Amino acid sequence: MPYRLLRFALSRRYPEGRMFTTHTHLKPSYDVVIIGGGGHGLAAAYYLARDHGITDVCVLEKGYIGGGNTGRNTTIIRSNYLTPDGVKFYDQSVRLWQDLSQDFDLNLFYSTRGHYTLAHTDASLRTTRWRAEVNKHYGVASRVASADEVARNIPMLDMSAGGEAPIVGALYHAPGAIARHDAVAWGYGRGADQRGVEIHQQTEVTGIEVKSGRISAVETSRGRILTRSVLCAVAGATPRITDMVGLKTPIQIYPLQAMVSEPVKPWLDPIIVSGSLHVYVSQTARGELVMGASLDPYELHSTRSTFDFTEHLAGRMLDLFPFLSRVKVVRQWAGMADMTPDFAPIMGVTPVEGFYLDAGWGTWGFKATPVSGKTMAWTLAKGHNHDLICGFNLARFGQFQLTGEKGAASVGH
C-alpha cells in the first residue's frame, strides 16, 4: 500500500474539504430566505450570489439537501415541449446543463443520449408533428422519426407494443439527456456556499410573517429570521407554505412513483417514452434501467410505494422490451408532485410583496433546475418577472391564460 495513502488514512486533518459549511446558528436577519434546499432552491442561491452579488442569503432545508424531489426523479433532461413559452424555457435549461459540470468542477454524469417519444396512434403522431414544428421554429433539434427508423435504432423494441397499439413513429429529440440527479443539488450548494450563502439543513419553516401585504419575517424550528424576501422552492409541499402567507393556488399534491432494475450490460442508448403505454425508461452509466409511469390516481402527501405500480409498469415494459422478463427490479420509491391544471409551473412574483414562488413543478421539474434557478434569481434581484417565466405566473389562472403543456409534459393522461 502506498505510504501516502496510509498516512492519509491515519491523519486527523483531511485535504478534501467538506462540500459546504455547517452553520451552527441562524443570523437574526438575511436579505433573502430560500425555503427548500433542493436543486431549484440551491440553484437560485447560486445564481443570486454569482450573477447578482446577493450573498446575504440563507437556504432552509427541512431534511437534507436534495432529499426531496431532486433525489427522487428519473433524471430525464429535454426541451421537446409543446408551447412557445415551454420550448424557449426548457431549451435555455438544456443549454445551461451542458456546461454545468465544468462550472461546478463536479462530475454530474451528464450524458446526451437522444430521446424518443413513441407514437402509437394517428392522434399522437399529430401531436408529435406539432411538437417537432414548434421545436424547430425555436431552434430545438426535434423531428418526426418513422416507424422504420425507430425499429432500426432500437432493435430490441417490440414494434407491436404487446399487440395492442403498434408503434407508428416517434418524436426524436437529439439533445435528450440524463444526469446524476442529486449531484446537481450538491454542485449548486457547494457553489453557493463558496460565495457566502448559508445552507441550513434540519431547519423547518413553521411560519411566515406578513405585515401590510409585505414579507417581514420567517419563523423556523431553530429561531426567527427577519427578512423582506422569501423564495418558496419546495415543490411537493408547496401548499403548506403558501397557506402561511394566505395565498391560494391550484396546486394539488400527487405521488409519482419510480423504480430501478439491477445493472445489466449497456444495451439502451436513447431514452424511451411511450405516450400510449404511459411508461418511460433509460439506462444509467451503471447499467440500471430507471423506469417510471404515470402519476398516482389520487391526492396523497406521502412517498409510499405500491405493488400495483411496479406490476403495471413491469407489464408495460415487457410490452416494449419482452427480452427483459428475467431482469430484476431492485428498488422503488416515490416523490410528491405539485400538480397544476395546465401542466406548467408557477413561477415569479405573487400578490404578497417579497414572496416569490417557484412551484407547480409536477413531473417536469428536474430538467428545469438550472433555468429555474437562473430566472428566479434574476426575478428576486430585479423585483419583477424574467421574460422567460412570464407565461408561468400565478396570475394566469385568474385570466384564464393557461400555458397548456399537457401534451408534452407527462405521461398517463
Next chain:
Amino acid sequence: MPDVDRCTDIEWANYIFHRNGAAGVKKEWWYHVPSGVWFIAERDTARDHVLSTYLYDAAAGPSASLTSSPDAGLAATSDMPRPSAASGSLEDSPP
C-alpha cells in the same frame, strides 16, 4: 360556489382553479367499478386513511356533502376498517 351570474371573472376563475392543496381530511368522490356506484369518502390525505364513506344525498343539496375544506365539521370518529355494505369496497384501496 359563487353566483355564476353575479360574480366577477376573477372570482369565477379562482373558484374553478384554486383549491385547498394542503394535507388534511378531504371529502372526495369515489367510484365503485363493479356496481357503478358513486359515493363520497372522507379521507385523511396525509396518512391515506379513509375515515368514513356514504352515499350522496340529493335531497340535502350540493353544499351538504361536497365541500373540500378540511375543517368542515369532520371530527374523525374512527378509522374505517371495513366500508359499509351500501358503499362496497373502495376501488384502488391502498394496501
